[in-house]
Amino acid sequence: MSGQGKCVTARYRWAVASRVVVAFGGGYALTSAAIVLASLLWPLPRAQAVMAASMLSFALYSGFILWAFHARHLRSVWAVSVAGTAGLSLAAWLLGAGGAA
Amino acid sequence: MKDAFRQSMAWLHTWVGLVAGWILFFVFVTGTAGYFQLEIGQWMQPERSVTAAPANADRTRLTELAMQRLEQVAPAAASWNVTFPYIRPGEREWMNFSIRWEEMPKSGHEYGAGGSEQLDTRTGAILPPDVEPRETAGGRGLYRMHYSLHYLPYQWAYRIVGIATMLMLVAIISGIITHKKIFKDFFTFRPGKGQRSWLDAHNAVSVMALPFFLMITYSGLLFFLFTYMPAGKAVLYGTDEESGRAFYDELYEGGAHRHAPIARPSAPMAPMLAQAAALWGADQIASVTIERMEGEPPQVIVSHVPVGLKLYDAAKLRFHADSGARLPDEPDPSGAPGATQTVMLNLHEGVYADYWGRWVYFASGLLGCGMIGTGLVLWTVKRRRFHLASGQDAREDAGVRLVEALNVATIAGLPLAIAGFFWANRLLPIGMMDRADWEYHSLFALWLGAFFYALARPLRRAWIELLWATCAAFALIPLLNGLTTGRHLFAAIGQGDWVFAGFDLTMLGLAACFAITARKAAKRLDAGSKAPSSPARQPILGEAQA
Numbered sequence: 027m028s029g030q031g032k033c034v035t036a037r038y039r040w041a042v043a044s045r046v047v048v049a050f051g052g053g054y055a056l057t058s059a060a061i062v063l064a065s066l067l068w069p070l071p072r073a074q075a076v077m078a079a080s081m082l083s084f085a086l087y088s089g090f091i092l093w094a095f096h097a098r099h100l101r102s103v104w105a106v107s108v109a110g111t112a113g114l115s116l117a118a119w120l121l122g123a124g125g126a127a
Numbered sequence: 128m129k130d131a132f133r134q135s136m137a138w139l140h141t142w143v144g145l146v147a148g149w150i151l152f153f154v155f156v157t158g159t160a161g162y163f164q165l166e167i168g169q170w171m172q173p174e175r176s177v178t179a180a181p182a183n184a185d186r187t188r189l190t191e192l193a194m195q196r197l198e199q200v201a202p203a204a205a206s207w208n209v210t211f212p213y214i215r216p217g218e219r220e221w222m223n224f225s226i227r228w229e230e231m232p233k234s235g236h237e238y239g240a241g242g243s244e245q246l247d248t249r250t251g252a253i254l255p256p257d258v259e260p261r262e263t264a265g266g267r268g269l270y271r272m273h274y275s276l277h278y279l280p281y282q283w284a285y286r287i288v289g290i291a292t293m294l295m296l297v298a299i300i301s302g303i304i305t306h307k308k309i310f311k312d313f314f315t316f317r318p319g320k321g322q323r324s325w326l327d328a329h330n331a332v333s334v335m336a337l338p339f340f341l342m343i344t345y346s347g348l349l350f351f352l353f354t355y356m357p358a359g360k361a362v363l364y365g366t367d368e369e370s371g372r373a374f375y376d377e378l379y380e381g382g383a384h385r386h387a388p389i390a391r392p393s394a395p396m397a398p399m400l401a402q403a404a405a406l407w408g409a410d411q412i413a414s415v416t417i418e419r420m421e422g423e424p425p426q427v428i429v430s431h432v433p434v435g436l437k438l439y440d441a442a443k444l445r446f447h448a449d450s451g452a453r454l455p456d457e458p459d460p461s462g463a464p465g466a467t468q469t470v471m472l473n474l475h476e477g478v479y480a481d482y483w484g485r486w487v488y489f490a491s492g493l494l495g496c497g498m499i500g501t502g503l504v505l506w507t508v509k510r511r512r513f514h515l516a517s518g519q520d521a522r523e524d525a526g527v528r529l530v531e532a533l534n535v536a537t538i539a540g541l542p543l544a545i546a547g548f549f550w551a552n553r554l555l556p557i558g559m560m561d562r563a564d565w566e567y568h569s570l571f572a573l574w575l576g577a578f579f580y581a582l583a584r585p586l587r588r589a590w591i592e593l594l595w596a597t598c599a600a601f602a603l604i605p606l607l608n609g610l611t612t613g614r615h616l617f618a619a620i621g622q623g624d625w626v627f628a629g630f631d632l633t634m635l636g637l638a639a640c641f642a643i644t645a646r647k648a649a650k651r652l653d654a655g656s657k658a659p660s661s662p663a664r665q666p667i668l669g670e671a672q673a
Contacts (some may be wrong), residue, residue, distance in 0.1 A: 036271070057356070057358075058356070058358030059358070061356060061358045061359040062358055062359055062362045062363070063516070064359075065359040065362075065363055066363070070462065070463075070464070071377075071460075071462065072363065072377070072461075073377040073378035073461075074378065074461060074462045074463070074464045074465065075376055075464075076359040076363055076364070076374070076466065077352070077360050077378060077461070077464040077465065078463075078464040078467075079353060080352055080353065080356045080358075080359050080360070081349060081464065081467065081468060083356045084293070084296065084345060084348050084355075084356070086295070088293075088296050088297050088300055091297050091299060092136065092141075092297065092300060092304075095135050095138070095139045095301075096131075096132055096135040096136065103138055127318070
């Protein structure tokens with residue numbers, strides 16, 4: 027990620043912008059999906075499970091952001107965030123998350 | 128590979144820190160002041176008498192007085208509460224003897240109208256309100272700004288602060304990863320070496336209170352947990368108000384409950400209080416609540432004075448209001464997750480801490496300001512170097528210039544503005560309309576003024592002059608206080624009034640800190656201007672060209 031010293035091209039700027047979007051936006055979506063699934067799976071009374079999963083989510087979110095800025099290929103970050111969010115959401119839906127919504 | 132990781136984390140740390148830096152500085156300054164919000168509040172209302180120890184603290188007698196009054200004022204209520212005079216945790220202020228009630232909710236409403244009164248501990252008569260103190264934003268207003276900002280709708284403000292907090296969490300973790308030799312570097316300080324010195328200072332300050340920073344950041348996010356991370360609650364419970372209520376009922380009440388009307392307990396309350404007193408000691412009984420849930424017997428709940436890390440849910444004894452029999456303890460329905468959140472929130476607020484603990488919090492908060500301040504300066508120092516090295520001439524880069532101006536305005540100017548907030552408290556006419564608002568306006572006007580000043584003046588002059596101005600503004604507060612209230616420093620020390628004395632001494636201490644900083648800055652800048660041919664040597668405070 028070091029653009030310093032080199033000439034900063036438009037391409038580089040777009041790559042950084044894309045990474046920022048996927049790290050913070052994609053990461054938020056992925057984290058949200060993970061909260062829902064974890065709330066369903068956590069062996070606690072439901073309200074407590076929601077709370078526990080939500081409290082831990084900031085750690086997951088930070089972890090994803092760090093990884094997103096380190097990963098060599100931007101495409102793999104996008105892939106993980108999109109496929110991960112879809113996969114976790116699907117799993118949650120199959121477990122019956124749609125019921126209360 | 129490991130180096131690449133560190134490098135990418137350094138990049139992230141730099142930019143995340145810059146984006147959130149100024150708002151975090153504001154949050155840290157106002158939040159740090161918040162650890163002494165009660166004391167600042169007392170200083171800002173010098174005519175208000177601080178509640179003294181009660182003339183009568185006999186819980187049984189006080190309960191009798193309270194019951195008589197409650198029967199008159201709220202005969203068919205959903206709940207009654209009697210709060211005894213007890214000294215708050217940290218030995219800071221006595222609670223007043225007071226009663227509180229909630230009427231039965233009207234149909235279609237969740238809560239009924241409530242009311243409260245302060246009573247005389249000897250006669251039970253309603254106390255006349257205190258001497259109307261001056262209207263002020265107070266210590267509470269200063270402290271509230273660290274999450275509700277100002278001039279912005281509350282809903283926006285805590286979301287903005289939440290985003291900044293999340294960026295802070297990312298900045299802290301990436302900063303730790305960037306930092307290769309965390310222990311060795313901690314003992315390294317290379318003063319007088321420009322960028323190196325700033326880096327060392329930034330490292331030392333950051334590592335010193337690292338556990339505090341992690342705790343304060345993560346726990347800060349938990350205050351608005353379901354606003355920041357609503358997904359789980361929204362999907363499993365729904366997003367409308369009704370289902371939100373169902374969630375909280377389940378979490379904190381163990382299911383939905385409806386209040387049923389209560390009356391004065393037919394069982395005598397003295398034995399209940401005696402049981403609690405035998406367990407805890409009489410002065411540890413904080414309050415008595417009488418309530419009844421539909422389908423359950425009416426209850427008398429005797430609560431312990433809030434102490435320790437589970438302050439929000441103090442120990443309780445429950446009794447059957449008609450038979451007087453002890454009822455079994457109710458398990459906390461929020462379980463381990465609820466307890467975790469409670470402990471985190473208490474750690475954040477430091478409510479359990481006594482005076483010494485509070486000073487530790489205060490010092491840690493100041494270190495946080497130092498961490499953010501040095502980090503922001505470091506950014507401009509590095510940048511300037513980069514621009515010089517990349518062949519751009521020493522002329523100001525607009526972006527760097529803006530960051531530098533914001534740095535001066537925030538690091539030197541915000542403290543000046545806070546001092547101005549205290550000045551306004553003493554100088555604005557007592558009966559002024561919207562006086563509290565004008566205290567805030569003074570703060571923000573000064574801050575904005577500092578920014579314009581930093582833009583208009585040569586940068587090095589702006590640093591030195593604003594630092595000295597801040598120093599003077601703090602140093603003169605004890606004098607101003609003495610002239611306007613008569614509770615001056617020597618009188619306060621003589622009377623052992625440590626709230627006023629402590630406030631004045633803290634102001635003098637802050638003034639001393641700013642004087643040292645200003646002198647250091649001036650020295651470096653003079654050295655810089657004598658060697659205009661090597662502008663890169665003194666890049667910290669200087670504009671590059673002499």
